Amino acid sequence: MSRMRRRRALPLLPLLLICALLPLSSPVRPFVIVITGDDLKETPSSDSLPSSDPSSSSSEDHDDGDPDWDEFSSSSSSSSPASDDLRLDPGSWLSVLDPSFSNSHLNSSSSSPSDGSDPDPREALFVSGINAMLAAASAADPAAVDAAASQIEVAAAAGLPHAHSALAFLRGYGVLRPLSRPRAFLHHRFAAEGGNPQSKMALAYTYFRQAMYEKAVVLYAELAETAMMSFLISKEPPVIEPVRLHSGTEENKDALRKSRGEEDEDFQITEYQAQRGNSAAMFKIGLLYYYGLRGLRRNHTKALHWFSKAVEKGDTRSMEFLGEIYARGAGVERNYTKAFEWLSRAAKQQYYSAYNGLGYLYVKGYGVEKKNLTKAREYFEIAAEQKEPGGHYNLGVLYLKGLGVKRDVKAARNFFLAAANAGQPKALYQVAKLFQKGIGLKKNLYMATLLYKAVAERGPWSSLSRWALESYLKGDMGKALLLYSRMAELGYEVAQSNAAWILDRYGEQSICMGESGFCTDAERHLRAHSLWWQASEQGNEHAALLIGDAYYYGRGIERDYERAAEAYMHAQSQLNAQAMFNLGYMHEHGQGLPLDLHLAKRYYDQALEIDPAAKLPVTLALMSLWLRKNYAGGFVVNLIDSLPEVYPRIEEWVEDVILDEGNATILTLFACLLTVLYLRERQRRQAAVHAQQPPDAGQ
Secondary structure (H helix, E strand, C coil): CCCCCCCCCCCCCCCCCCCCCHHHCCCCCCCCCCCCHHHECCCCCHHHCCCCCHHHCCCCCCCCCCHHHCCCCCCCCCCCHHHHHHHHCCCCCHHHHCCCCCHHHCCCCCCCCCCCCCCCHHHHHHHHHHHHHHHHHHHCCHHHHHHHHHHHHHHHHCCCHHHHHHHHHHHHHCCCCCCCHHHHHHHHHHHHHCCCHHHHHHHHHHHHHCCCHHHHHHHHHHHHHHHHCCCCCCCCCCCCCCCCCEECCEECHHHHHCCCHHHCHHHHHHHHHHHCCCHHHHHHHHHHHHHCCCCCCCCHHHHHHHHHHHHHCCCHHHHHHHHHHHHHCCCCCCCHHHHHHHHHHHHHCCCCCHHHHHHHHHHHCCCCCCCCHHHHHHHHHHHHHCCCHHHHHHHHHHHHHCCCCCCCHHHHHHHHHHHHHCCCHHHHHHHHHHHHHCCCECCCHHHHHHHHHHHHCCCHHHHHHHHHHHHHHCCCHHHHHHHHHHHHHCCCHHHHHHHHHHHHHHHHHCCCEECCEECCHHHHHHHHHHHHHHHHHCCCHHHHHHHHHHHHHCCCCCCCHHHHHHHHHHHHCCCCHHHHHHHHHHHHHCCCCCCCHHHHHHHHHHHHHHCHHHHHHHHHHHHHHHHHHHCCCCHHHHHHHHHHHHHHHHHHHHHHHHHCCCCHHHHHHHHHHHHHHHHHHHHHHHHHHHHHCCCCCCC
């Protein structure tokens, strides 16, 4: 086929509803954390509070020395975004993926020589193995993958932690024979003990799935703190765009188009407008380069250029970013005096988030005459009054630590919760810490783990998603699958979903490598099923639908209506209209659920309430119910019941003949034919009933 159309989770009237039900697919909804009164702890014990000298809690000379107030310390004038990532993420594959970095910058761990001596041969072997493995994935060459894995094995045997991490992935992924998740776990343990963050993420996710929150929370807390080191003063941290390759059962073409970086038509139009003097376009281009959005590489030098040009046109937002750039030394020599000047100019223009940066400078005494906690608090309060999340967060830190104010854990907790509700990642970290330690909130390791995980996933190791997406856009499905699978192992839901999508849509192109070369169909289905299952555990309702489909149709696994119903129930619990429709169908036919026409109607009605786009399929389904109640055993009912048996053949015919040819008229005529048959059957029944009635005595 010239194009592949994948399954829809709609057993009822499969031919008639083939197009009508496509709109039922919807994006995955983010999880929402609800704090109730039962979670609040109004009288925390003093011995659990962070240590501090109460006598100096309001002193201007108080030096907290806490990483919460070291947001500028992670960069230097000579550093670049990628080198910062390498420093925080030893063992990163960045030097292989990004040609602008040499292999000698693979990591900055203590094992790297800094005295001019020869580089560690283990690292050179590891880098060579990773490079060969990615090339083999692109070429879909199982023999080359084995050869690359052998190099990594040698480096691991010599004790290199990062090689153990890669080896764990290959063992758990099934590339190395035999597939062994216990051995993969041990390799991750060795790597994590050696300081490899990816293995720490993999172990934390494993513990999280097994509800071993005592262990998971420790690892996620450490990883979240590392991620915090790269966050900015008042704005969001470097944005990780979790681009989803699919929207329901179709490729997410709009999102993919916007992820092509400088090749994207929208970017080129914006750049043209910026070159013509449009200040809004200048700011947008600067923002894209500063954060590395929409497929662009982070480039602080270009960001500085465009923000500076926008400021010349009076753009207030760019003033604040220039303040942050000078404070961090991002693409320019660090200069706190200039940072203060630019932030002050933005604040005078009522750009309230700039007050957070000014408050920080007064907390540290950077670029100002001296440290002034009172003035810092005033600036944070101004920002908070304007509903700036950074203002709430910073006030929370002041009150939690008693900096310039009387220590008040209850107030700190409330400020953190306000910022967390706005999605402020640093506030999520602080709320997680309160849950973990039972300070201001009742101890809850599950909530702490969940929140730490959300922050940790914004760390520099998430940069693999960019390279996976770039490979996908270039048509390099083997490399994209390998990179998404690596991130899936670390617990990223979007990566799990994307890897499963590639396996389902492109797996027949022999890009999946298993224990005996290329994956068999069974291996591919099972691997995709496992990934969809993990994604569904993390709230991906579409994944739950596909799992239900797999069990319902017996795709890659044994058909099991009861487990299909369980999966649909999971998706339905997230208010998914298509899952409700499927459950209605299964109740209507007694498949995996009790035969219950009343419950079937309730689910159909709920599907329509959730998604008005389901009006046509739900109407047809309700017609089916009406026919079943009033004309059980009739021709039309038997015809409807027979459709699922011939559905695979009809679906293939529809895809090859109708959809690919664009001949929607045939589909319409077929639907009309069924309608005519139904009306003729109804007319025949009515005529038969009329013939059996005695003639009217009055006639």
